[in-house]
Amino acid sequence: MTLSHTPLLRAAGVGKRYGSQTALQEASFELWPGEVLAIVGESGSGKTTLLNTLAARLRPDEGQILFQGRDGALQDVHTMSQAQQRLLARTDWGFVHQHAADGLRMDVSAGANVCERLMGLGQRHYGELRTQAEEWLRRVEIDPIRIDDAPRTFSGGMRQRLQIARNLVTQPRLVFMDEPTSGLDVSVQARLLDLLRQLTQQMQLAVVIVTHDLAVARLLAHRMVVMQRGRIVESGLTDQVLDDPQHPYTQLLVASVLQP
Numbered sequence: 001m002t003l004s005h006t007p008l009l010r011a012a013g014v015g016k017r018y019g020s021q022t023a024l025q026e027a028s029f030e031l032w033p034g035e036v037l038a039i040v041g042e043s044g045s046g047k048t049t050l051l052n053t054l055a056a057r058l059r060p061d062e063g064q065i066l067f068q069g070r071d072g073a074l075q076d077v078h079t080m081s082q083a084q085q086r087l088l089a090r091t092d093w094g095f096v097h098q099h100a101a102d103g104l105r106m107d108v109s110a111g112a113n114v115c116e117r118l119m120g121l122g123q124r125h126y127g128e129l130r131t132q133a134e135e136w137l138r139r140v141e142i143d144p145i146r147i148d149d150a151p152r153t154f155s156g157g158m159r160q161r162l163q164i165a166r167n168l169v170t171q172p173r174l175v176f177m178d179e180p181t182s183g184l185d186v187s188v189q190a191r192l193l194d195l196l197r198q199l200t201q202q203m204q205l206a207v208v209i210v211t212h213d214l215a216v217a218r219l220l221a222h223r224m225v226v227m228q229r230g231r232i233v234e235s236g237l238t239d240q241v242l243d244d245p246q247h248p249y250t251q252l253l254v255a256s257v258l259q260p
């Protein structure tokens with residue numbers, strides 16, 4: 001089997017309960033290298049639960065999540081050791097939180113935030129680290145003059161862009177994003193989406209992005225899955241699903257956005 005025939009990530013029959021409540025049932029799909037997949041659905045439909053099980057942040061009760069390691073072999077992310085999970089989380093994976101404060105160290109400098117993962121991988125040369133931090137700040141449209149300022153002093157949009165730089169600095173192969181643009185002003189949101197689209201294309205990043213906003217899915221995602229009450233009710237190419245939704249719930253979602 002060649003690498004191109006192996007998905008980067010495979011979810012197979014994933015289920016999760018919180019006590020007696022079933023949050024996720026029989027979720028199955030594949031994600032291919034360089035592909036952006038949106039998980040959409042109303043509040044409480046299980047999007048974040050699915051994302052967290054994929055990223056090994058939450059253990060599912062059923063099913064498997066397999067990730068293609070650098071050697072090409074698929075590995076179950078929930079049976080690997082915690083050390084392996086941690087290594088993945090700070091090298092090959094990124095996780096962009098909805099609230100930047102959950103993904104940044106708010107009281108250390110922007111430069112240190114960007115460099116933390118590089119230092120974790122053993123880079124120690126101060127000058128080189130600083131140069132890379134400056135370059136990444138530029139890439140996410142933050143003036144490098146702010147390199148020594150703490151994110152606490154940044155606007156919401158800048159914090160989110162810094163969180164993205166912090167995640168991408170190690171050139172991960174897969175980035176999980178939980179509603180990265182919600183809670184921002186519309187114009188700030190548009191700029192961030194533009195930047196995300198540019199970076200995912202340039203870096204050939206595979207992304208799983210949770211959003212309740214179909215416009216975000218339309219702009220960023222190649223494919224999407226639609227969730228309702230813990231189940232994936234429809235999946236397919238983004239344009240196909242949005243232009244010709246098959247499931248009544250997706251039809252309702254699309255129609256509710258189109259209404260004036």
Ligand SMILES: Nc1ncnc2c1ncn2[C@@H]1O[C@H](COP(=O)(O)OP(=O)(O)OP(=O)(O)O)[C@@H](O)[C@H]1O
Binds near residue numbers: 041
């Ligand atoms: N820690 C928890 N304990 C108990 N129930 C939970 C927990 N987390 C989520 N749930 C429940 O599981 C279901 C799915 O929640 P989840 O947060 O995955 O949905 P979501 O689609 O991401 O919603 P939102 O868009 O509002 O974040 C909901 O009914 C929620 O109340």
